[in-house]
Amino acid sequence: MTAVEIIDVSPRDGLQIDSRIASVDEKVTLIERLAQSGLRRIEVTSFVHPKFVPQMADATEVLARVTQIPNLQTIALVPNLKGYERARQTEVSEVNWVSAATETFNAKNIGQTKDENFHQFQQMLRLAKEDGKRTAFSIAVSFGCPYEGETDPQAVLDLAERVLATDVDRLMIADTIGIAIPTQIEALMPELVEMTEKAGKELSLHLHDTRGFGVANAYEAYRIGVRSFEASASGIGGCPFAPGAAGNIATEDLAYLFERMQVDTGLQMDRLIEAANVAASLSTKTPLGKMREIYNREKGNDQ
């Protein structure tokens, strides 16, 4: 086991709103490169309705191609029961259910109350258990909501408590719009670390870097005891609900930070940079990551 796990979400979060739609081949190449860098868990796609997210319409096909990659656990985002019906036809290892900490975000983006959505999650959880799939529950807008402003930490803790009382394997706390600052991490995460440890579940943190505080938040969370982070190779992506919101923190920047801290991530920087170059090439957005450019310059890579 590594001291810290980074879960790359670039094939999903990085590519899901890009105006250029990556092909199945391109996605498979990206996922292969990511796996070659040592990543053992990758969120490879999502089972959202193709009408809303055409970029992920090929979810089944991508999964069929990447499940054969050795030592890789695939994760797919699942927004509802219909999405799970598609997911269960695949060999995906883990399904990631997303619900928001605020009612308004849920109403606008899922069309359900938090209670209704949680009820649907429980139905999916039963099916997933039958199917032998791991499950994650992501709490979106855990620090701030585009509609409600700063999120009440108690709303996150209450939802987390309900989630941790279920059979779920992983709780994910997401700063969906990249609004968190380190003091919010310090205020919210210690209790969640304790709760998940007590429940014997995994805890991940999913950060965006809209305001440049992504790495500061990740470091603060590490200091507090968080040991699993979601990040996106080259920092590509954005949030469809916050115009101009930036991508996830860059996988290679986070990996570099931990390498410098002598904290094992199991990742090989050189190969990770190659994967990040592929990710960047599939995105029309300016990648956020800093280390990719530095490595490429040092290596004389033509990027």
Add this chain to the structure above:
Amino acid sequence: MTAVEIIDVSPRDGLQIDSRIASVDEKVTLIERLAQSGLRRIEVTSFVHPKFVPQMADATEVLARVTQIPNLQTIALVPNLKGYERARQTEVSEVNWVSAATETFNAKNIGQTKDENFHQFQQMLRLAKEDGKRTAFSIAVSFGCPYEGETDPQAVLDLAERVLATDVDRLMIADTIGIAIPTQIEALMPELVEMTEKAGKELSLHLHDTRGFGVANAYEAYRIGVRSFEASASGIGGCPFAPGAAGNIATEDLAYLFERMQVDTGLQMDRLIEAANVAASLSTKTPLGKMREIYNREKGNDQ
């Protein structure tokens, strides 16, 4: 007194290596805008030899124009006694002497040993005291050196001890090439906070954002007790000694972080964004700051 002081260095560090040389008028406009945002101390120029840094050849003229700005303490970088001879002809409030923590950096960039340079600093300090000017001593490459790699914290502490035994007003710790990570801040800064407090001197931290850890480092330093930061409006700039090294952390990003933390900086964000827009317009480099774009978009500013 504000809870935290931000010293803007964009007119000096931000513009000193740009291929486009800003005019005196442009620099004065930038400094005026910065002062209007509430900044009380600004590093406005440097007295380096115009042959090496033509961008700062107008130091005397810029100072003559900005010393009349109300409530503004001007700072000028001074690399040697000759530079001080020029600085003392002006009304500059504070002179900032720069020496490196490593011998190789000093040898290559100043052509002196650390001892020789410290001896020259002491001579300047006597003159500055006679002239009634405040003084700062900056320790460059305090975390990493382009020639020697990671900097030995003891080398910084030893030099700091010598500096704090003098009549200097301020000790500045600089991450010149933007290589520091938060654990280095945590390892070095607490002792420096204690030493400067005991000596009754001011302590500042000067951070670059080459690898995206600038804000994380600033936050970590704040947590430890550092209360004075140097930053550059819009994050313009770079380091002449590290190709591709990025500018300082952006003044407005840091100000936004403290505002969110409810830590008083005395700065008005709207006006600071206007100043940052001016800074960005004077630079040919892509500004690093994130908050400027977000504010401009919210305000519908055409940037």
